[in-house]
Amino acid sequence: MDFKDTPEQAKFRKTCRDWLEKNAKLKTGFEKNEFANIDFLQVAKEWQKKKYDAGWAMLHWPKEFGGIGASAIERIIWAEEESKFNVPKGIFEIGLGMAGPVMMEYATEEQKARYLPAMAEGKEIWCQLFSEPSAGSDVAGLRSKAVKDGDNWIINGQKVWTSGAHFSDYGILVVRHDPNLEKHKGMTFFFLDMKSPGVEVKPIKQITGGSSFNEVYFTDVVVPDSQRLGEVGDGWKVAITTLMNERLAVGDANGADVEDAFRWAKKQDDSGEPLINNKSVRSSIADWYCEANGLKNTKLRTMSALSRGETPGPEASITKIVSANKLQNIGAFGMDSLDMAGMLKTDDPEIQSFQNAWLGAPGLRIAGGTDEILKNIIAERVLGLPQDARADKGMPYKDIPSGNS
Amino acid sequence: MNLDFSEDQKFLQSEAKKFLEKEESVKRSRKVLEGTGSFDNDLWQKIIELGWTGIRIPEEYEGLGLGHLELCVIAEELGRHLAPVPFSSSVYLFTEAVIKYGSEELKKEILPKLVTGEVVGTIAVTEDFLAPTNNNIKTEVSNDLISGTKIAVPDCEAATHSIIVCKSSRGIDLRLVDLSCKEVSINQVENIDGSRGHYSLEMKQVPSALIGDEGNGWILYESIINQGAVLFSFEQIGGSQAALDMAVNYANERYAFGKPIGSYQGIKHKLADMYVALTLAKSNSYYAAWALSSESSDLPVAAATARVSATKAYELCSKENIQTHGGNGYTWEYDCHLFYKRSKLLSLNIGSLANWKEKLVSNLEQSNIN
Numbered sequence: 098m099d100f101k102d103t104p105e106q107a108k109f110r111k112t113c114r115d116w117l118e119k120n121a122k123l124k125t126g127f128e129k130n131e132f133a134n135i136d137f138l139q140v141a142k143e144w145q146k147k148k149y150d151a152g153w154a155m156l157h158w159p160k161e162f163g164g165i166g167a168s169a170i171e172r173i174i175w176a177e178e179e180s181k182f183n184v185p186k187g188i189f190e191i192g193l194g195m196a197g198p199v200m201m202e203y204a205t206e207e208q209k210a211r212y213l214p215a216m217a218e219g220k221e222i223w224c225q226l227f228s229e230p231s232a233g234s235d236v237a238g239l240r241s242k243a244v245k246d247g248d249n250w251i252i253n254g255q256k257v258w259t260s261g262a263h264f265s266d267y268g269i270l271v272v273r274h275d276p277n278l279e280k281h282k283g284m285t286f287f288f289l290d291m292k293s294p295g296v297e298v299k300p301i302k303q304i305t306g307g308s309s310f311n312e313v314y315f316t317d318v319v320v321p322d323s324q325r326l327g328e329v330g331d332g333w334k335v336a337i338t339t340l341m342n343e344r345l346a347v348g349d350a351n352g353a354d355v356e357d358a359f360r361w362a363k364k365q366d367d368s369g370e371p372l373i374n375n376k377s378v379r380s381s382i383a384d385w386y387c388e389a390n391g392l393k394n395t396k397l398r399t400m401s402a403l404s405r406g407e408t409p410g411p412e413a414s415i416t417k418i419v420s421a422n423k424l425q426n427i428g429a430f431g432m433d434s435l436d437m438a439g440m441l442k443t444d445d446p447e448i449q450s451f452q453n454a455w456l457g458a459p460g461l462r463i464a465g466g467t468d469e470i471l472k473n474i475i476a477e478r479v480l481g482l483p484q485d486a487r488a489d490k491g492m493p494y495k496d497i498p499s500g501n502s
Numbered sequence: 503m504n505l506d507f508s509e510d511q512k513f514l515q516s517e518a519k520k521f522l523e524k525e526e527s528v529k530r531s532r533k534v535l536e537g538t539g540s541f542d543n544d545l546w547q548k549i550i551e552l553g554w555t556g557i558r559i560p561e562e563y564e565g566l567g568l569g570h571l572e573l574c575v576i577a578e579e580l581g582r583h584l585a586p587v588p589f590s591s592s593v594y595l596f597t598e599a600v601i602k603y604g605s606e607e608l609k610k611e612i613l614p615k616l617v618t619g620e621v622v623g624t625i626a627v628t629e630d631f632l633a634p635t636n637n638n639i640k641t642e643v644s645n646d647l648i649s650g651t652k653i654a655v656p657d658c659e660a661a662t663h664s665i666i667v668c669k670s671s672r673g674i675d676l677r678l679v680d681l682s683c684k685e686v687s688i689n690q691v692e693n694i695d696g697s698r699g700h701y702s703l704e705m706k707q708v709p710s711a712l713i714g715d716e717g718n719g720w721i722l723y724e725s726i727i728n729q730g731a732v733l734f735s736f737e738q739i740g741g742s743q744a745a746l747d748m749a750v751n752y753a754n755e756r757y758a759f760g761k762p763i764g765s766y767q768g769i770k771h772k773l774a775d776m777y778v779a780l781t782l783a784k785s786n787s788y789y790a791a792w793a794l795s796s797e798s799s800d801l802p803v804a805a806a807t808a809r810v811s812a813t814k815a816y817e818l819c820s821k822e823n824i825q826t827h828g829g830n831g832y833t834w835e836y837d838c839h840l841f842y843k844r845s846k847l848l849s850l851n852i853g854s855l856a857n858w859k860e861k862l863v864s865n866l867e868q869s870n871i872n
Contacts, residue, residue: 397788
């Protein structure tokens with residue numbers, strides 16, 4: 098056991114680090130609002146372009162699409178080093194993490210040459226159009242439809258929870274081409290221009306008051322058959338590729354963590370004593386420290402396997418369940434520690450970080466697979482328990498009961 | 503980057519697993535529980551023959567001279583198979599204490615005998631129905647003679663020697679006593695997990711030898727159980743994995759309402775929670791193993807983190823294993839209770855969950871994670 102890089106890894110880490118030091122600022126602590134009053138999208142695009150020009154944007158991609166053909170472990174080393182710097186986050190992750198791999202696997206060579214470099218460069222932003230009002234955890238229950246019309250398909254229906262649709266140029270889309278088939282068999286996968294006539298994007302106001310995702314309506318939207326990814330009827334298989342990538346992309350929750358709770362507890366007053374002297378607070382901090390480090394060390398085990406060129410075990414599947422719940426608990430702890438004043442909005446960045454954690458965590462426990470769906474996945478795919486009986490098994494999609502949604 | 507055991511260590515682990523399966527260690531544990539003794543001497547002798555009691559003892563003292571990582575993988579298998587032997591008391595605590603704090607003379611005398619099993623050790627600290635601290639130890643030493651009463655001393659049926667945590671004129675001392683001397687009276691006390699025994703020691707003017715510096719014993723004791731906590735954690739994750747495996751098997755085989763109970767989300771989510779707790783504990787134990795084997799200054803925090811996670815994991819896995827088995831799980835006949843009881847024994851033997859959480863947070867305060 099050791100935590101040393103191999104000589105090659107150390108050399109690679111230094112190359113990452115040297116470039117980052119020249120082009121970005123190291124994090125120092127509470128600079129979370131540095132990007133608050135500027136055109137964030139513009140700043141994010143400029144950063145992405147800088148990375149692209151140096152080969153860091155999608156480093157594991159081949160050179161022709163703007164990468165440097167990096168290995169899995171090199172990708173992690175880059176991400177580790179980049180995370181130490183204060184750089185804009187949250188605009189390109191879905192496009193690059195989910196649309197990118199699907200295009201790489203299913204698009205034609207011409208399409209890849211046309212779209213992938215522009216995606217990596219940040220010139221064009223992509224979103225993912227999967228969930229629907231009546232198809233959330235059971236995303237295969239989607240009903241937006243595609244009807245063949247010569248060399249085109251005509252799309253009608255509605256998607257929901259589409260992150261970044263309001264600033265996206267393209268989207269990947271799964272729709273139903275035949276409601277007479279079983280639900281998993283009647284779907285087909287496309288990509289489309291978000292500026293196509295008939296596409297309407299409406300932001301959804303979240304419980305935070307902000308809007309990072311949208312409803313997207315399709316009214317007679319024309320998509321050329323050449324933009325189909327995979328065969329007609331392979332929509333679910335293609336979607337699964339994306340969902341697998343989503344599980345890797347939506348991992349550790351950002352926001353207040355045990356270090357923040359600990360620092361806060363040492364300075365916050367609790368009836369004339371530091372809050373850290375309170376036994377129940379000490380017990381909670383111990384629990385969060387064990388969870389935070391359990392995740393950190395789990396990641397190190399995953400990296401150890403990758404570093405040896407092996408496929409990691411299933412242990413990383415616990416990440417989102419643990420981190421989103423920890424975030425929610427730490428947010429609540431910070432607010433509770435202020436008693437009645439915990440409800441008040443303030444300019445204090447530490448208090449804000451607890452309130453943001455508490456308001457943001459419910460979304461994280463749902464996005465990219467709810468806690469419950471993730472537990473089903475652990476039970477079925479890791480522990481090998483049988484699938485739940487499915488009431489819609491073998492039924493044509495059109496005959497499946499769908500309640501009043 | 504390598505937070506994993508080496509191929510040799512994994513091989514040692516798989517050999518240990520095969521051995522304990524072949525010896526039907528879990529069945530032996532039940533036998534001890536149902537009998538009058540408090541360990542399985544036949545299994546213990548076989549373990550000694552395999553050299554496991556001397557894993558960490560340097561070759562100059564006739565041990566195998568291997569590292570802590572080898573001991574960690576053995577500990578995980580002993581936990582998985584509920585081995586009813588005094589290994590944790592004698593190897594994780596007593597032997598480590600002698601290696602770390604014993605005089606050269608003592609090492610020469612005792613370490614080779616720990617390898618051969620001629621000497622088996624334990625540590626006696628608790629005196630009352632509360633957590634021992636450096637302020638509540640009443641057993642006293644004067645002119646090398648110890649008097650006082652210890653309760654809840656693990657594994658004394660097998661032990662020939664014990665380290666006694668006692669009060670001297672200069673503070674707390676660690677002192678070695680020979681349990682065969684006539685001034686010590688040893689009595690078995692009934693405990694909750696009869697597959698590993700607890701004893702009381704009554705000492706009247708018992709001759710003893712100092713281990714480590716006089717008056718500094720509490721710090722040494724803390725350091726011994728910090729090391730021991732890493733090894734206990736591995737025993738605990740081994741037990742957690744066995745309890746989870748048992749629950750998964752039962753959930754696959756047991757039918758209710760026409761299908762396996764493992765297909766219901768009420769059971770699935772319970773088992774997924776067990777997997778999550780176990781994975782956190784395992785990863786934290788791996789890190790603590792690294793900290794122990796590399797003598798990192800992070801050991802006190804790493805050991806407490808592993809210990810808290812592993813205690814939580816084993817308690818969750820063993821109690822929810824009973825729950826998954828329904829009424830069968832509550833019977834004497836099914837093995838579920840063996841894991842439930844062992845999880846509690848391992849969680850209390852070097853101090854409770856609450857105490858380890860407190861140790862973790864006070865170590866964080868000292869190391870100042872910010």
